[in-house]
């Protein structure tokens with residue numbers, strides 16, 4: 001039951017009605033008997049400043065931010081943690097009596113998802129795409145001690161811009177590629193391939209994947225962060241090559257668990273988030 005003591009968390013986005021975060025967080029609050037509730041807030045582009053001010057003044061304890069607010073929100077916070085500062089985007093805010101601190105749990109969510117299959121330390125990793133998700137994941141991979149990161153993007157220049165930013169913060173080997181023969185060559189001794197492009201996402205699930213089975217090998221781990229459909233064309237190709245496939249729900253689950261733990265100090269069992277998410281996705 002919601003009372004005057006119930007702690008309020010939520011997500012601000014535009015759009016937000018299809019967010020899968022409320023069912024995951026609310027299931028965990030219930031399971032752990034925490035007197036909190038998690039609500040979606042439709043905050044339109046241009047309305048974020050008054051929305052954050054309102055959240056602070058209404059005693060909201062924590063927020064997630066999604067498209068299009070992850071970068072702008074930084075202007076309205078008092079502090080950023082190290083990872084959010086490096087990435088330059090925030091998906092989680094914790095409010096206390098006196099301040100608002102920004103975090104980014106997307107990268108750590110992706111790394112934890114991959115580490116269910118293989119440790120990332122010292123590994124060679126190729127990331128397809130050079131947008132917001134690629135940025136969060138690549139910085140976190142460097143912080144996690146990977147050996148080599150290659151950013152492969154349709155617009156090579158954007159991959160090289162991200163490479164330049166990454167190089168400023170790490171001594172690890174980082175480079176940029178286009179989606180061409182060089183990618184095929186580099187894949188031969190790559191340990192982990194991560195797709196951060198929307199290729200294969202509903203309603204375009206029949207699009208040709210950027211990487212096909214003939215470019216993969218059986219020791220490869222392939223993570224597609226697209227979670228709708230659960231098995232994307234890329235993951236089907238991974239199956240054909242005998243490679244290990246990780247679907248996009250894992251990153252979604254682990255980034256959410258990380259936010260939950262930042263707000264409450266408690267990490268719920270993965271299964272609670274997973275069951276709620278699968279039910280919501282209709283599985």
Ligand code: NAP
Pocket residue numbers: 106129130131132133134153154155158196197198199201210225226227248249251252253255
């Ligand atoms: P973004 O900033 O718009 O970046 C998209 C990237 O994909 C760009 O580098 C773009 O290349 C590339 N791309 C787009 N269409 C392409 C195509 N047809 N062929 C080849 N490359 C293409 O997007 P984002 O925020 O990083 O999100 C990317 C995807 O990740 C979305 O599908 C999103 O739903 C998913 N995601 C999942 C999770 C999760 O928890 N599982 C979390 C965050 C995001 P150019 O530079 O050439 O345009």
